[in-house]
Amino acid sequence: MVMTTIPENAIEVTCFHTWKGEDGIVRTKIKPGSEVTVEYARENSAAVNSLFTGKKFPLLIDSRGIKSMTRDARNQFTTKGRETNTLAFAIIIDSPLSRVIGNFFMGINKPAVPTRLFDNEVEAVKWLKPYVK
Amino acid sequence: MTNLKETYSHKRANEILEVVMNYARLEFQNKIEISEKDDVFDAISAGVNMLGEELESSTISLKEKEHLLKEIHHRVKNNLQIISSLLNLQSENAGDEKFLAMIRESKNRIMSMALIHEMLYVTKDLSQINVHNYITKLCNSVYQSFYTKDCSIMFEYDIDESLFFEIDNMIPVGLIVNEIISNSLKYAFPDKKGVISVSFSKNNDKYILTAHDNGVGIPENFDHKTSKSLGMQLIHMLSEQLDGELLVDSKKGAKYKLCF
Numbered sequence: 001m002v003m004t005t006i007p008e009n010a011i012e013v014t015c016f017h018t019w020k021g022e023d024g025i026v027r028t029k030i031k032p033g034s035e036v037t038v039e040y041a042r043e044n045s046a047a048v049n050s051l052f053t054g055k056k057f058p059l060l061i062d063s064r065g066i067k068s069m070t071r072d073a074r075n076q077f078t079t080k081g082r083e084t085n086t087l088a089f090a091i092i093i094d095s096p097l098s099r100v101i102g103n104f105f106m107g108i109n110k111p112a113v114p115t116r117l118f119d120n121e122v123e124a125v126k127w128l129k130p131y132v133k
Numbered sequence: 134m135t136n137l138k139e140t141y142s143h144k145r146a147n148e149i150l151e152v153v154m155n156y157a158r159l160e161f162q163n164k165i166e167i168s169e170k171d172d173v174f175d176a177i178s179a180g181v182n183m184l185g186e187e188l189e190s191s192t193i194s195l196k197e198k199e200h201l202l203k204e205i206h207h208r209v210k211n212n213l214q215i216i217s218s219l220l221n222l223q224s225e226n227a228g229d230e231k232f233l234a235m236i237r238e239s240k241n242r243i244m245s246m247a248l249i250h251e252m253l254y255v256t257k258d259l260s261q262i263n264v265h266n267y268i269t270k271l272c273n274s275v276y277q278s279f280y281t282k283d284c285s286i287m288f289e290y291d292i293d294e295s296l297f298f299e300i301d302n303m304i305p306v307g308l309i310v311n312e313i314i315s316n317s318l319k320y321a322f323p324d325k326k327g328v329i330s331v332s333f334s335k336n337n338d339k340y341i342l343t344a345h346d347n348g349v350g351i352p353e354n355f356d357h358k359t360s361k362s363l364g365m366q367l368i369h370m371l372s373e374q375l376d377g378e379l380l381v382d383s384k385k386g387a388k389y390k391l392c393f
Contacts, residue, residue, distance in 0.1 A: 033169065067167050068179055071186035096176030097167070101183070108187055 011050065013043040020051045024132035025058050025125060026086075032065030038072035045076060052085040058131035059086045060124055063098045074109040087131040089115040090124035145174040149181055156181075161189040199259060206254035213247035238315060238364070241275055245311040248274065249303050261297040264306075264333055268292055271307055272314055272331060279318040284325045286318065291332035296340075305371040306342065312364040313344040313389050321348025321387060345388035357381045 006029060010019035015034035020026045026048060030036070048059065079086065089111055093102040102117045114131075118124035152165050164185070165178035217240050224236040248271055252262050272288050298306065310331065317329050329346045351357070357365050368389075372379040377393030 035167075065171075067171075068182065071183065071190060074183075095171045096173050097171050097179050100176045100180040104183055108183075 011047040013040070013047050015040040016044040016047065018044060018047040018051070020057070023125070023129070024055075025060050025128050026051050027060045027062065029062040030064070030066045033067050034065070035067050036069040036073045038070060038076050041069075041073035041076035049085055055133045056085050056087045057133070058088040058090070058128040060090050060092070060121070060128060062092045062121070063102060064092060064094050066098050066101055069101055071109075074104060077105070078109050078111045080112045084112065086113055087133075088113050088128055090128050091115065091117050092119070092121055092124055093117050094119055142174075145178075149174070149178055152181055152185065156185045156188055159188075159192055161185055202259050203254045206250040206259070210247045210250035210254070213243050213250070217243045217247070234319075237278055241278055241311055241315060242308060242367075244274055244278075245271055245307040246304055249300055249307060253300065258297075261299055262303045263294070264296040264298055264303070265290070265292040265294040267298075267303060267307065268310055268331060268333060271310055272329070275311055275314045276318065279315075281325070286322060286326065287328045289328060289330040291330070291334075293334045296333065296335060302375065305374050309342070309368050309371050309391065310344065312368050316364060317344075317346040317348060317387060321346040321350075323349065327386075339392050342391045342393075343389065345382075345386055347386045350385070351381070351383040351387050353383075 006017045007019050010017040015031050015036050016028050017031070018026065018028040028044060028048060034040070051057070089105070091102045091105060093099045099117075105111060105115055106117065116124075116127055118127070148165055152163050155161070155163050164182045167175050167178055167182075220236050220240050220243075224233055227233060227236075248267065249262060252267060252270075253259055256262075269288075269290055269292070272290075276286065276288070314329060314331075317327075321327060321329075327346055327348050329344065332341075332343045334341050358369070360366070369379065372391055372393070375391075375393040377391045380390040380392075382388040382390070
């Protein structure tokens, strides 16, 4: 498993590190063992939105190491009914637990933007690249 | 080692089962603890926890919708009752028998629909009405509106108690029954004594409604298909709406048979 390297300028909130890569893709990486509630999800949304500079962007979510996510938090991430600066979500999953949570975003809590699950960052970035404006 | 593993698996499986059984009882307070192991039991537990949250949310939203639907049926029934009361007020000072009869007929038509909405909000099932209960209540209500002291008309019912209809079918059936019963009460018994029989059953895929009285029968020169009376026109129009076939017979009283 290749771990995403967190740069120094990443925004740190309770459960996530978030930053924009040179390739134009915004990355958000969950902290290991995080139990994500709606408050923490909102913190992360604010962090992601702060990287908006006039152009919408694709988002890579590294969910490896997550412990749980409440329903309200999942709904927060779907961006349904809200303005969003994101164009697509690629969610990296590896463990059985992150696979389960990831699959909720493919059906029950489907985000408003195109979403796919990946087990490695290379494939995820490849899929997100066409969304970079 | 194997024993330890078995004990662990057994313990985790039982924890999951306990919560699944709680969810089956629609009790959502308990969640399964997720350990640091990040193993398959944690994955199943996380999935069960999240499905529980979704089920709880759907259950709440369903209850809210049911409550709303009850409220709507209640309000529709109240509004229909207000219209009926307005007609009452309008007829209070009228002496014209024809006008009063017209008001009574209109009130009965409104009541036959209001009764459906009332039955829908007082029963547990918000979408279906028991045909037997509805038709007997309806006939009783129509009879009350025609009742006078010297009136002695009996009703006989042979209605399949297992039949349930949705509102879309119950309204036309109710209005048809209302018209047929009203005709019998108005014209069949000059001496105000007699019997009206109503039956309703299902045969293969067809519903069969019959209503007949043992009164004086329909006049020979009366053509129910071309009649200009609003009641007969309604019976034909609503029978067509149900894709039904209507037969009217006048031997030994008036007899209506509708297959749909």
